Amino acid sequence: MNNRSPGLWLALAVALTPAAARADLKSNLLAIEKEMWLAWADKNPAPYSKYLDADYRFIAENTAPIVGKQTNIDALMNHSCVLGSLSFEDVSIREFGSSVAVLGYTAVAAIGCGGEPQKSVKLAITAVWHQHKNSWTTSNYHQSVINN
Secondary structure, three states: OOOOOHHHHHHHHHHHHHHHHHHHHHHHHHHHHHHHHHHHHOOOOHHHHHHEEEEEEEOOOOOOOEHHHHHHHHHHHOOOEEEEEEEEEEEEEEEEEOOOOOEEEEEEEEEEEOOOEEEEEEEEEEEEEEEEEEEEEEEEEEEEEEEO
């Protein structure tokens, strides 16, 4: 081993830090998304209260947007759906500076609403997150059904 090895390791560590930090942020935000999906299934408003901005917008295909944190929490408490299985695919993240990130993924879930049997659905999801005072919150969420 020569005397340049520590310098090479340090350079490699510095070069890989942004990728590692991006991977950590992606996994952290995806874990919050999963927490929110499970909270939706259980009608648990706590994660929604913690992670939604006051002006949060939920936009789903072919429906009017649900605007506002409390309005979204009210909708959460009044839905008649059941969540079975849930998985995430094709997860990506795009960062805009150090405090804004757009998380994209495909959610594959078994969902039944209004007493209907659960059906497997694929949803394209885009969520805008931003960091304020060391906490990440979300301001916009969009989902569209992916037809097979």
